[in-house]
Amino acid sequence: MNDELPVQTETSGNMTPLDFTTFMRNYQDMVYSTAVRLLGNDAQAEDISQEVFLKAYERFDDLSTSPTAGGWLKTVTTNLSINHLQRYRKRWSFFSDLVHRDSDGEDGNEIEFAAPDGDFLSDLDQEDRRAWVERALEQLPDHQRVPLVLYHFQEQPYDEIARQLGISLSKVKTDIMRGRAALAQILMRSGTSHESLTAQR
Amino acid sequence: MARLTPEQLEQKIHAVLREQPTRKAPISLEARVLGEIARRQALPWWHKSYVYWPNPVKLLFLVLATGVAAGVLLYSMQVLGLVSGDVLKQVFEPVMGAINTLRVISSALLGWVKPAVMGVSATYLYAALAILGGAYAIMLGLGATAYRVLWQHR
Numbered sequence: 001m002n003d004e005l006p007v008q009t010e011t012s013g014n015m016t017p018l019d020f021t022t023f024m025r026n027y028q029d030m031v032y033s034t035a036v037r038l039l040g041n042d043a044q045a046e047d048i049s050q051e052v053f054l055k056a057y058e059r060f061d062d063l064s065t066s067p068t069a070g071g072w073l074k075t076v077t078t079n080l081s082i083n084h085l086q087r088y089r090k091r092w093s094f095f096s097d098l099v100h101r102d103s104d105g106e107d108g109n110e111i112e113f114a115a116p117d118g119d120f121l122s123d124l125d126q127e128d129r130r131a132w133v134e135r136a137l138e139q140l141p142d143h144q145r146v147p148l149v150l151y152h153f154q155e156q157p158y159d160e161i162a163r164q165l166g167i168s169l170s171k172v173k174t175d176i177m178r179g180r181a182a183l184a185q186i187l188m189r190s191g192t193s194h195e196s197l198t199a200q201r
Numbered sequence: 202m203a204r205l206t207p208e209q210l211e212q213k214i215h216a217v218l219r220e221q222p223t224r225k226a227p228i229s230l231e232a233r234v235l236g237e238i239a240r241r242q243a244l245p246w247w248h249k250s251y252v253y254w255p256n257p258v259k260l261l262f263l264v265l266a267t268g269v270a271a272g273v274l275l276y277s278m279q280v281l282g283l284v285s286g287d288v289l290k291q292v293f294e295p296v297m298g299a300i301n302t303l304r305v306i307s308s309a310l311l312g313w314v315k316p317a318v319m320g321v322s323a324t325y326l327y328a329a330l331a332i333l334g335g336a337y338a339i340m341l342g343l344g345a346t347a348y349r350v351l352w353q354h355r
Contacts, residue, residue: 028231029223029226049226053230
């Protein structure tokens with residue numbers, strides 16, 4: 001991650017396209033990665049990344065010299081991505097997903113899972129592993145992928161994720177647990193298929 | 202194969218996810234952002250939010266908005282009997298004229314619409330409401346279907 005990179009800008013406060021371009025190049029991979037993992041969609045992640053940098057441009061005078069610019073960008077990316085999912089997908093899936101999500105909930109804490117003794121996808125090369133994991137994440141439903149990403153990639157605690165998503169703590173735990181199990185199943189299927197994903201793409 | 206406890210599964214998944222490298226942003230992103238910035242900068246001030254308006258225009262807008270707010274407030278006070286109408290007339294003669302004109306127009310419109318609405322049978326009103334409700338439900342249903350067919354599996 002490059003969210004802690006120092007920003008190479010002058011401290012005069014004068015904004016030039018060159019300053020901002022350098023700023024964007026330093027952070028665009030981090031912003032895009034955060035968005036694409038939360039959204040599970042490349043095109044939407046690019047839209048959100050654009051929106052994030054337009055917001056950053058509006059307050060570039062502050063951000064250009066701020067040591068916490070990376071954190072600010074990550075927070076804005078996360079919030080915009082979650083807002084996007086809540087605003088659009090929940091509205092459109094009113095008759096379908098929402099009903100299932102409500103019943104998803106508060107039950108069982110125990111999920112037993114059979115897995116290979118070694119690591120997932122250990123027989124694949126790094127590029128194939130990366131591609132399989134990305135594709136597996138994209139296949140998860142939003143209500144499992146988003147808390148999973150917030151927990152494992154952004155290392156947010158359960159209660160903060162629950163507060164951010166506006167759902168109960170037990171639902172967060174259940175969704176993350178089920179997300180892990182679903183992800184593991186997808187990865188196991190992927191690992192045993194012996195296909196090269198890079199060749200498919 | 203081994204049975205994994207939730208804790209073991211968490212550790213395995215965490216290891217797999219944390220070793221994922223950062224995704225490269227599309228090459229088009231930089232051009233898109235810079236293009237949008239240029240487009241916004243080229244917009245005239247009246248297409249932008251208040252923050253970007255020129256200072257004289259901001260000042261003028263503030264004065265006008267304050268005047269309108271004061272006028273509405275004083276007129277309300279007059280209606281409630283808190284301020285004498287004569288005082289207001291002296292201060293806001295032209296404004297009161299415009300307000301009176303508006304009052305005459307709105308009364309005429311109300312006088313035209315009210316009998317027309319009152320003359321419609323209740324059955325027609327309920328039928329219209331039912332049609333509106335049905336159309337709304339159909340729109341939601343079509344939207345949900347379109348989402349499932351066209352969008353959800355993209």
